[in-house]
Every structure is written in C-alpha cells, then in structure tokens.
Amino acid sequence: MLQIALRRIALAPITLFVLVSFTFLMIRLAPGGPFDGERELPPEVIEALNEQFYLDKPLPKQYLNTLKQAITFDFGSSMKHRDRTVREIIREHLPNSIKLGALAISIAICVGLVAGMTAALNANKFGDWGTMLICVIGISLPTFVFGPILQLIFGMKLKWLPIAGFETPNQIILPAITLALPFSARIARLARTGFLEVLKEDYVMSAKARGSSMARILIQHVLPAAVRPVVSYLGPAIAGIVTGSLVVEMIFLIPGLGREFVEGALNRDYPLIMGTTFVYGSFIICSNLTADLLNRWLDPQSRGAEE
Amino acid sequence: MLESHTPFQIFLKRFFSHRLALIGSFFLIAVGLGVVLIPEISPTDPSTTRPWLGMSPPGTQFPLCLSENQFKINEDPLTSPALKNAQSIVLELKGNEEQTEYRVVLRRGKIRTIQQGVTAYDEVSFKEGYSRLEAIDANGKVVTNLPPAIIKKGDKPPITWLQNKKQRVLIFRAYKEASNQQITIEMQGGICKSIQQNGNAIEQTSFDGKQIIDIKLDGKSGWRTFHFGSDQLGRDLFVRVFYGGRISVMVGLTATFVSLFIGLLYGTIAGYLGGKWDRLMMAFTDILYGLPFIFLVILLMVCFGRNLFMFFLALGAVQWLTMARIARGQVVVLRTREYLDAARMSGATTWNLIFKHLIPHTLGPVIVYTTLTVPVVIMEESFLAFLGLQIQYNNQMLDSWGALIKEGIDRLGNDGQQSWLLLFPASVMVITLVGLNALGDGLRDCLDPKEH
Numbered sequence: 001m002l003q004i005a006l007r008r009i010a011l012a013p014i015t016l017f018v019l020v021s022f023t024f025l026m027i028r029l030a031p032g033g034p035f036d037g038e039r040e041l042p043p044e045v046i047e048a049l050n051e052q053f054y055l056d057k058p059l060p061k062q063y064l065n066t067l068k069q070a071i072t073f074d075f076g077s078s079m080k081h082r083d084r085t086v087r088e089i090i091r092e093h094l095p096n097s098i099k100l101g102a103l104a105i106s107i108a109i110c111v112g113l114v115a116g117m118t119a120a121l122n123a124n125k126f127g128d129w130g131t132m133l134i135c136v137i138g139i140s141l142p143t144f145v146f147g148p149i150l151q152l153i154f155g156m157k158l159k160w161l162p163i164a165g166f167e168t169p170n171q172i173i174l175p176a177i178t179l180a181l182p183f184s185a186r187i188a189r190l191a192r193t194g195f196l197e198v199l200k201e202d203y204v205m206s207a208k209a210r211g212s213s214m215a216r217i218l219i220q221h222v223l224p225a226a227v228r229p230v231v232s233y234l235g236p237a238i239a240g241i242v243t244g245s246l247v248v249e250m251i252f253l254i255p256g257l258g259r260e261f262v263e264g265a266l267n268r269d270y271p272l273i274m275g276t277t278f279v280y281g282s283f284i285i286c287s288n289l290t291a292d293l294l295n296r297w298l299d300p301q302s303r304g305a306e307e
Numbered sequence: 308m309l310e311s312h313t314p315f316q317i318f319l320k321r322f323f324s325h326r327l328a329l330i331g332s333f334f335l336i337a338v339g340l341g342v343v344l345i346p347e348i349s350p351t352d353p354s355t356t357r358p359w360l361g362m363s364p365p366g367t368q369f370p371l372c373l374s375e376n377q378f379k380i381n382e383d384p385l386t387s388p389a390l391k392n393a394q395s396i397v398l399e400l401k402g403n404e405e406q407t408e409y410r411v412v413l414r415r416g417k418i419r420t421i422q423q424g425v426t427a428y429d430e431v432s433f434k435e436g437y438s439r440l441e442a443i444d445a446n447g448k449v450v451t452n453l454p455p456a457i458i459k460k461g462d463k464p465p466i467t468w469l470q471n472k473k474q475r476v477l478i479f480r481a482y483k484e485a486s487n488q489q490i491t492i493e494m495q496g497g498i499c500k501s502i503q504q505n506g507n508a509i510e511q512t513s514f515d516g517k518q519i520i521d522i523k524l525d526g527k528s529g530w531r532t533f534h535f536g537s538d539q540l541g542r543d544l545f546v547r548v549f550y551g552g553r554i555s556v557m558v559g560l561t562a563t564f565v566s567l568f569i570g571l572l573y574g575t576i577a578g579y580l581g582g583k584w585d586r587l588m589m590a591f592t593d594i595l596y597g598l599p600f601i602f603l604v605i606l607l608m609v610c611f612g613r614n615l616f617m618f619f620l621a622l623g624a625v626q627w628l629t630m631a632r633i634a635r636g637q638v639v640v641l642r643t644r645e646y647l648d649a650a651r652m653s654g655a656t657t658w659n660l661i662f663k664h665l666i667p668h669t670l671g672p673v674i675v676y677t678t679l680t681v682p683v684v685i686m687e688e689s690f691l692a693f694l695g696l697q698i699q700y701n702n703q704m705l706d707s708w709g710a711l712i713k714e715g716i717d718r719l720g721n722d723g724q725q726s727w728l729l730l731f732p733a734s735v736m737v738i739t740l741v742g743l744n745a746l747g748d749g750l751r752d753c754l755d756p757k758e759h
Contacts, residue, residue, distance in 0.1 A: 023603070152729070284597070
C-alpha cells in the first residue's frame with residue numbers, strides 16, 4: 001500500500017516535468033514568433049524584446065531557463081502586457097476561477113446525489129429512467145451550448161439574470177450552473193449505481209425489518225456506503241471543472257485564469273501560457289493524486305487487491 | 308422448462324428491453340439518415356448565398372436559383388443545379404423600378420421652379436403611373452411613401468410638413484414600377500434551348516434572385532423553405548447543418564478508430580509481455596494520463612496550424628490512453644482464465660481459441676468504449692471550433708457542427724433575435740451526442756459480463 005502510494009506521489013513531479021517540457025517544445029518549435037502579429041516594430045525593438053524574453057539564446061539554454069522559472073514559479077512579465085508579471089496576472093485572476101469552480105462542484109455534488117438517490121429509490125420506474133435520460137442529456141450537452149442557451153433564456157428573453165460579468169453575486173449563478181451540469185449528471189449516475197448496490201445489502205434489509213424509518217436508513221446506512229463511487233469520481237471531476245471553466249469564462253466574460261490562458265495561447269504570449277499551464281497542470285495533477293490516494297484509503301478491497 | 312440462449316440472444320433480449328439504448332438508437336438512426344440522405348436529395352447546396360435573404364427566420368421561402376443567373380441560347384447557363392436540371396423554367400420577375408427626380412426651388416414657401424435634369428416644368432402630377440413618391444429636404448431628411456400629389460408653380464408644396472418658410476430646395480423622387488416580366492426558358496440536357504420574354508423569343512436573359520416573384524420548374528413550385536432559417540449570407544442552415552454533420556461524424560469516427568488502433572495495439576502488447584515491460588509501458592500512459600491534455604491540444608492547434616492531420620494527432624494522443632488501459636486489463640485477465648485451458652484441453656485450435664474465447668470477451672468493453680469515444684471527439688472538435696480554432700483541410704475551413712454553433716453564438720448578440728442560428732445546429736448535435744451516449748451506456752449494461 002505504502003509503496004503504491006509512494007510511487008503515485010513520485011509520478012506527480014514527473015508528470016509536471018513532462019507537461020512543462022511538452023509546453024515548451026510546442027511553443028518554441030512552432031513556426032513564427034510571438035511578435036509577428038504586432039505592428040511593424042523596428043528591428044532594434046524586436047532585438048531588445050527577444051533579449052528581454054530570453055528568445056535570443058540557444059534552445060537548450062531557453063529550456064533550462066524555463067525549468068528554472070517553473071521551479072521558482074517566476075515566469076517573468078507577460079509579452080503582451082509588458083508592465084505586468086505573469087505572477088501578478090495569476091494572483092489577480094485565479095481567485096475568480098476558484099470561486100466559480102468551487103461553487104460549481106458544490107452544486108454538482110448536491111444535485112447529483114439527490115438525483116441519483118431519487119433514481120435509485122424508484123428503480124426501473126419512470127422516475128428512474130427519466131432521471132437517467134436527463135443525465136445522458138446533461139452529459140451530452142456541451143458547456144458552450146448550454147451556457148449560451150441559458151444566456152438566451154434567462155438573460156435575453158426572461159431578463160431575470162445578467163448575461164455576463166462577474167461583479168455581483170447574481171452574475172455567478174448562470175456560469176456556475178453551466179459548469180456544474182455535466183458533472184451533476186455524472187455524479188447522479190454514479191450515485192444511483194452506488195445506492196442500488198447498497199440498497200440490496202443484507203444490513204439494509206435487516207434495518208428495514210427492524211422497522212427503522214426510511215429516512216434514517218438512508219442517512220445512517222445507505223448514504224455513507226453509496227457515496228464511495230462519487231468520491232472516486234471527484235478527481236476527474238475537478239480536472240473536468242478546470243477544463244470546463246475555460247469555456248465558461250469565455251462565454252460569460254469572467255475575468256478568470258482560463259480566459260487568460262486562451263487569450264495567451266491565441267496571442268502566443270509564451271510566459272503567460274507557461275504560467276497558466278503550470279498552474280492548471282499542477283492543480284489537476286494534485287487533485288488526481290489526492291483523489292487516487294483517498295480512494296485507495298477508502299476502499300479496503302483495493303488496498304488488499306493490488307499486487 | 309429451461310431454455311438455452313446463446314450470449315448473442317441474451318444480448319438482444321437485454322438490448323430491446325433497455326429503454327435508453329432504444330431511444331439512443333432511434334436518435335442515431337434519425338440523425339444518420341439525415342446526414343447521409345439530406346445532402347444527397349436536397350435541391351440546394353450549403354454554399355449558395357442569397358444576400359437579399361440574409362438572416363431569414365425559419366419558415367422563410369426562397370427560390371431555387373443563384374443570386375445572379377444568366378441564360379444564353381445554346382449555352383450552358385450560369386445558374387443553380389436545380390434550374391440546370393429542369394426541362395422548363397417559368398419565371399415571373401419584378402421589373403426594376405424607374406426613378407425620376409424633380410428638383411423644386413421654393414421662395415417664401417411657394418414653388419418657384421420645377422426641374423427634371425435640364426428640363427423645366429410648370430406642373431407635374433404624381434397622381435397616376437407612379438408606384439410611390441418620396442421627398443428629401445435640404446437637410447437630407449427623407450420622407451417616403453408620400454400620398455400621390457400634384458406640384459404646381461406658384462403653389463405651396465402639397466404636403467404640410469414641407470410648407471416651412473425656410474425651405475429653399477426640395478427634391479421629389481417618383482418611382483415608376485416597371486411591369487413584371489414573364490420569362491419561359493426551355494432546357495435540354497443542361498443546355499438552354501429557347502428563351503421567351505413576355506411571349507417574344509430573345510437570345511439571352513439575366514436576372515437576380517431577389518427579382519423573382521414566382522418560379523416554376525417543370526410545372527412544380529421552384530420555392531423551398533428555410534427549415535432552419537438562413538445565415539447572414541442567406542445560406543440554407545438546414546442543408547449546412549447536415550453537411551456539417553457529415554464532417555463532424557467523419558472526424559469523430561476517424562479519430563476514434565485511430566485511437567482504437569493505437570490503444571488496442573499498445574494495450575495488448577503491454578498485457579501480453581507482462582512483467583517489467585508492462586509496468587514501464589503503463590507508467591508511461593499514467594504520466595500522459597495526468598497531463599491536462601486540452602491545454603496541449605489548444606497549444607498544438609494554435610502553434611502548428613489547424614489542419615485535419617494535426618487535429619487527429621492531438622485527439623488521437625488523448626483518446627488512445629483509455630483504450631490501451633482497457634485492452635491491457637482484458638488481456639491480463641483473460642490470459643490466466645481456466646476456461647481457456649479447458650477449451651485448449653478439449654481440443655480447440657489456437658484459431659478457435661482466439662476467435663471464440665478471447666475476442667468476444669475483449670470486444671464488449673472495446674465496443675462500449677468506442678461508442679462512448681465518438682461523442683467525446685465530436686464534442687472536442689466543436690470545443691476547438693468554439694475557441695475559434697476551426698479545423699481546416701487544404702486551407703479550407705470545414706463547417707462542422709462546432710463551427711456552425713460558434714457562428715450562432717457570435718450572432719446571439721444582446722437580444723438573441725437570431726437564436727435559430729444557435730438552436731438548430733446545437734439541437735442536431737446534442738441529439739447525436741445523446742444518441743451515442745445512450746447507446747454506449749445501453750451496450751455497457753447489456754454486455755456486462757458480471758451479470759451473464
């Protein structure tokens with residue numbers, strides 16, 4: 001057990017290293033440079049810029065510099081907004097992304113558990129497969145379709161909620177729902193499977209036979225056992241929320257880190273790409289690792305079964 | 308009495324009692340038929356533009372011709388395929404409006420001179436022969452649809468708001484509606500044989516799509532409906548959605564089969580070799596699995612262009628990992644199964660062993676995963692299109708569902724007036740994705756070896 005856990009933990013920095021190397025290779029080997037798009041800059045200025053951003057050095061040296069930047073978490077200043085460092089940009093935009101992501105995952109867990117439980121309790125009845133149909137739709141509805149449709153219905157036609165922005169609390173509702181939808185659907189399906197399995201267990205039967213109330217059985221016996229598949233999904237869910245937030249931030253014009261990444265990528269702002277990819281990458285890798293370790297610890301079967 | 312069923316019979320029985328799988332199959336068959344048939348049977352194609360019908364809501368009628376059409380006797384006409392394939396074309400065209408401009412100079416609110424070009428008039432009547440009249444004052448203010456009137460030297464202008472003392476110059480524009488033209492064209496084998504205008508034979512004719520009042524092809528109506536509305540250029544969204552479906556589905560299937568091939572090969576080799584190699588190969592997939600791939604895909608598309616090949620490379624690189632894990636897991640488990648030994652002992656040949664006992668067991672999860680990968684790829688492709696990284700082939704933009712949805716989102720604006728541009732492509736795509744996901748889930752439930 002400990003050995004496996006240690007191996008998993010050792011794999012995380014390697015993954016991060018591979019990520020940084022991949023990103024470096026991709027942006028440096030691509031044809032064209034970051035200053036191509038700008039209005040005719042005089043050659044001296046370009047030279048100075050190249051020197052400032054370390055682009056005049058040979059590739060291996062640049063690579064070592066990038067690795068150093070990643071380790072010290074100091075990516076220098078952005079190429080498009082030269083008066084701001086990447087660290088400042090991340091510090092300013094990350095909290096918005098975290099706020100949105102945290103709210104979305106909470107919604108996803110609450111809605112998912114309730115829907116999954118409803119479906120399981122109505123097994124094979126209309127309520128069950130109706131919920132499952134909604135879940136399939138939820139999984140199949142891409143964020144960039146669901147978001148604009150919510151904007152259209154609640155923002156443009158009914159005028160209940162603002163279409164975009166991130167200043168007032170009611171501006172976070174639509175983006176959070178948009179982001180939460182596919183994950184609530186997946187959690188609902190996992191929860192349904194979990195509940196169905198536990199409801200068949202002998203100890204639930206005996207609790208029923210003893211005359212415990214349904215609510216008590218659910219809370220005391222079923223819920224703790226049934227959420228295990230949900231917990232095991234949280235790692236991928238968090239990674240998915242991070243990816244989904246790219247789209248949601250673009251649709252609802254939220255000043256989060258995802259939008260900075262997309263804009264950085266489209267502008268070929270190397271330091272910004274590196275910084276944001278590094279932040280997102282380490283976040284996803286850490287959450288996957290934590291979820292993985294948590295699963296192993298929670299599930300006694302896999303603790304014994306491995307090798 | 309105990310009936311015996313083959314695994315396939317059991318599968319069929321389960322499948323036909325699985326509601327979601329049936330709904331999914333129904334959706335898929337519907338979209339599949341649409342994507343295959345509609346581009347074939349549709350009388351119009353996705354690239355025909357009709358500027359005068361831009362942004363028409365669903366239900367608007369459009370004539371089956373190009374924006375500009377030209378017919379010349381004994382020549383291949385310049386027009387849409389629908390008109391080329393017709394034997395006889397009967398058109399009713401709106402004539403071009405004739406415009407006459409009168410310049411009126413006023414003094415102290417009364418008309419002093421009336422001039423058209425260099426000719427001066429004492430009195431002009433707009434009462435008859437004109438379809439509409441408009442006036443423009445010196446400030447450039449235009450008033451259209453004035454009632455028919457007479458202007459006369461020495462009188463006040465006939466319309467009250469024009470009787471301002473400060474007015475010096477007025478311009479009256481009178482429009483004469485040219486009479487409608489009746490054009491009959493006979494065609495033979497795509498070549499124009501005769502043209503008649505209002506009953507007289509003529510050598511050639513050309514007309515704009517917006518002039519058409521009525522069109523009949525071989526006695527049948529030459530009008531069609533924009534079922535899904537039209538875009539800014541007046542292209543038929545209905546046809547574009549199903550052409551786009553071809554692209555999206557093709558991309559989805561190809562990328563899935565690429566990842567299926569790589570994944571199966573890699574996973575089977577790892578599982579077959581076992582031991583150190585297995586661990587090494589799987590550690591490699593574990594590392595790749597941990598990467599936030601969508602970031603790398605975006606970078607790849609931004610930096611190396613957005614051609615189809617790059618796209619398959621990028622998506623194939625993500626999707627094969629799961630396939631490799633599944634294949635490896637299956638091979639590792641199956642290798643040690645007793646029933647294989649039993650089959651071998653009862654005299655099964657290696658061939659028999661592989662096809663009767665190994666493949667059917669690996670096939671289940673692989674089929675399920677393949678079905679579930681297609682919607683993921685379609686979604687990723689449209690995700691990239693949403694970010695503005697539309698895929699290209701031979702430097703041509705491919706208008707996949709994602710590209711159409713992106714256009715719809717961009718046109719939503721602040722009031723959502725043109726929401727059909729988003730809703731129709733999105734609905735067709737979501738129906739396809741629901742179909743694939745429901746079918747995949749259904750197959751998983753039906754093929755689950757645990758419950759056999």
